[in-house]
Amino acid sequence: MLTSCSDSTEKAPAGGIGVPTRGPRTSYVPPHLRNRSPSVDTTSAPVLHYDAAVGSGHQGHGGPPPAGIRSVGPRNDRGGVSSSRGGNGGGGAWNNRNNGWDHGRARESNPFQDELDTEQAFGAQENTGINFDAYDDIPVETSGKDVPPPVNTFAEIDLGEALNLNIRRCKYVKPTPVQRYAIPIALAGRDLMACAQTGSGKTAAFCFPIISGIMKSSQSALRPPRMPRMAFPLALILSPTRELSLQIHEEARKFAYQTGVRVVVAYGGAPINLQLRELERGVDILVATPGRLVDLLERARVSLQLIRYLALDEADRMLDMGFEPQIRRIVQQMDMPPPGLRQTMLFSATFPKEIQRLAADFLSSYVFLAVGRVGSSTDLIVQRVEYVLETDKRSHLMDLLHAQRANGDQGKQALTLVFVETKKGADSLEHWLCMNHFPASAIHGDRSQQDREYALRSFKTGKTPILVATDVAARGLDIPHVAHVVNFDLPNDIDDYVHRIGRTGRAGKTGLATAFFNENNSSLARPLADLMQEAHQEVPAWLSRFAARSTFGRNRRGGGRFGSRDFRRDTPFNRGGMDSYGGGHINNGYVASGGYGGGFGPTTVTSAWD
Numbered sequence: 001m002l003t004s005c006s007d008s009t010e011k012a013p014a015g016g017i018g019v020p021t022r023g024p025r026t027s028y029v030p031p032h033l034r035n036r037s038p039s040v041d042t043t044s045a046p047v048l049h050y051d052a053a054v055g056s057g058h059q060g061h062g063g064p065p066p067a068g069i070r071s072v073g074p075r076n077d078r079g080g081v082s083s084s085r086g087g088n089g090g091g092g093a094w095n096n097r098n099n100g101w102d103h104g105r106a107r108e109s110n111p112f113q114d115e116l117d118t119e120q121a122f123g124a125q126e127n128t129g130i131n132f133d134a135y136d137d138i139p140v141e142t143s144g145k146d147v148p149p150p151v152n153t154f155a156e157i158d159l160g161e162a163l164n165l166n167i168r169r170c171k172y173v174k175p176t177p178v179q180r181y182a183i184p185i186a187l188a189g190r191d192l193m194a195c196a197q198t199g200s201g202k203t204a205a206f207c208f209p210i211i212s213g214i215m216k217s218s219q220s221a222l223r224p225p226r227m228p229r230m231a232f233p234l235a236l237i238l239s240p241t242r243e244l245s246l247q248i249h250e251e252a253r254k255f256a257y258q259t260g261v262r263v264v265v266a267y268g269g270a271p272i273n274l275q276l277r278e279l280e281r282g283v284d285i286l287v288a289t290p291g292r293l294v295d296l297l298e299r300a301r302v303s304l305q306l307i308r309y310l311a312l313d314e315a316d317r318m319l320d321m322g323f324e325p326q327i328r329r330i331v332q333q334m335d336m337p338p339p340g341l342r343q344t345m346l347f348s349a350t351f352p353k354e355i356q357r358l359a360a361d362f363l364s365s366y367v368f369l370a371v372g373r374v375g376s377s378t379d380l381i382v383q384r385v386e387y388v389l390e391t392d393k394r395s396h397l398m399d400l401l402h403a404q405r406a407n408g409d410q411g412k413q414a415l416t417l418v419f420v421e422t423k424k425g426a427d428s429l430e431h432w433l434c435m436n437h438f439p440a441s442a443i444h445g446d447r448s449q450q451d452r453e454y455a456l457r458s459f460k461t462g463k464t465p466i467l468v469a470t471d472v473a474a475r476g477l478d479i480p481h482v483a484h485v486v487n488f489d490l491p492n493d494i495d496d497y498v499h500r501i502g503r504t505g506r507a508g509k510t511g512l513a514t515a516f517f518n519e520n521n522s523s524l525a526r527p528l529a530d531l532m533q534e535a536h537q538e539v540p541a542w543l544s545r546f547a548a549r550s551t552f553g554r555n556r557r558g559g560g561r562f563g564s565r566d567f568r569r570d571t572p573f574n575r576g577g578m579d580s581y582g583g584g585h586i587n588n589g590y591v592a593s594g595g596y597g598g599g600f601g602p603t604t605v606t607s608a609w610d
């Protein structure tokens with residue numbers, strides 16, 4: 001392996017995101033007891049729904065009962081959060097019972113701490129709020145039967161006091177457009193297929209209803225079978241990459257902080273034993289990559305029979321040909337309740353029609369929501385395309401980086417994400433950048449998980465402000481302060497381009513995306529020119545000429561312009577098994593105008609990443 005610039009600096013401690021430190025031996029604490037202060041009289045704890053023998057064995061010997069056991073009472077804390085549990089000062093009393101059997105257990109660590117560290121690293125000048133004006137004109141389309149109306153504020157939604165407190169800790173003042181629509185729909189128990197632009201807050205849009213639903217629910221009806229060492233999560237969130245699963249886990253932990261709802265992550269490339277131990281301690285929400293989850297299911301360490309919420313992030317990616325078999329296996333061939341008995345939510349910034357069609361198999365009477373045009377990029381990203389021959393790419397990149405450094409704050413390099421086509425190409429470019437005094441790290445599928453996470457961390461903190469990446473970093477990653485995305489090699493698929501450039505210009509902030517285009521990218525000319533036009537970007541005349549020359553190909557977006565709507569609207573009759581379409585509603589005068597019309601080319605076939 002090539003030496004990275006970041007190798008010269010100290011490696012992440014073993015407790016980094018990939019290799020959790022081995023904590024003190026732990027034992028299970030039922031969710032309703034997790035927020036109690038040490039002074040709480042545990043003798044008055046509600047009765048648990050597992051048999052007395054297991055319960056007493058648990059208390060007596062410190063061994064865990066079957067994982068995932070649920071309490072009788074609702075697990076909310078709607079009576080308010082005491083000040084002793086509030087604030088950011090070192091976690092609450094979760095797992096902090098002091099009656100001997102769990103003595104010495106770690107407290108619920110404060111998930112907001114990392115954020116403070118990053119904010120400190122980048123100084124206080126950064127606006128942590130969101131520029132909502134940027135979203136004012138955004139067109140919104142909903143379709144389906146009896147769509148619940150949107151809200152304007154978090155206060156209008158009954159999410160529960162503890163979750164509301166965490167929303168304030170996250171400094172979310174008001175919901176983003178996708179949250180305004182998606183949260184009430186999900187809280188009404190509806191299945192949802194939601195499409196909203198990159199960086200617009202989709203993670204919270206599916207996490208809030210799940211956490212709130214688990215907090216509110218009484219689990220008395222659910223009696224998990226006595227299966228020692230098997231975990232019974234209530235919610236499953238699947239995502240295509242390890243880093244994205246980790247990120248969702250970190251976010252969900254913040255939202256669920258001191259709510260009693262326990263979030264666990266399982267992903268490939270990290271030691272499974274540590275993840276098994278976490279699962280044994282109990283899990284309400286399991287965030288996972290498909291490969292590792294299948295492994296856990298095959299080992300009979302996780303059962304999906306109590307799943308009430310299923311969320312697929314980057315759903316179009318999860319259902320494309322690389323992942324679809326694994327997803328079908330998990331969702332349809334194991335013990336997960338079928339559509340109708342569970343609530344399913346699919347989220348992405350892109351949703352090609354043939355994937356929408358596939359996704360319908362997983363949904364029941366769902367609402368389709370599009371915030372912005374499906375697959376469009378946000379106007380917050382300034383997009384530039386430059387004609388650069390293969391042989392000139394490196395020197396061109398160097399020019400960009402020099403200019404950026406010169407314009408930067410005190411000669412500092414702004415965070416720049418450079419996408420390349422191949423893993424080898426990523427290694428080689430990283431090495432070359434380092435040799436030329438541009439501190440860079442690289443992330444791709446052939447790097448060890450520890451190296452991948454270290455590279456990401458080193459980039460986030462600005463230690464190596466250039467990250468060379470393959471598509472493994474294209475989707476979902478929310479790295480604050482990324483100022484520039486460079487498509488050194490353009491992808492073959494326009495949707496991949498949308499996700500890549502979406503690593504900048506997030507949460508109302510602006511960003512810059514530069515693409516190096518040459519003859520090798522001819523097939524992308526037309527969708528790229530159209531996408532740029534849609535996003536009010538200047539399209540170079542030479543690109544328009546390329547676009548005019550290019551034949552209708554696989555990158556055409558079918559149906560309405562950019563596949564911009566619910567595919568059910570284009571279905572002339574209700575096919576067997578498909579939900580009937582209950583009409584649509586379009587806000588802000590948005591009309592799904594006809595674009596190219598006609599069919600849609602085949603999806604790119606890529607292998608699953610994780």
Ligand SMILES: Nc1ncnc2c1ncn2[C@@H]1O[C@H](COP(=O)(O)OP(=O)(O)OP(=O)(O)O)[C@@H](O)[C@H]1O
Pocket residue numbers: 128129130171172173174175176179196197198199200201202203204348349475476477478502503506507
């Ligand atoms: N209501 C809100 N107010 C302020 N910031 C928010 C709000 N909701 C989300 N954010 C922030 O916006 C950023 C982007 O959110 P998120 O990662 O969920 O976007 P996304 O839509 O999932 O993007 P992608 O399509 O790239 O996965 C995050 O830093 C998140 O903390």
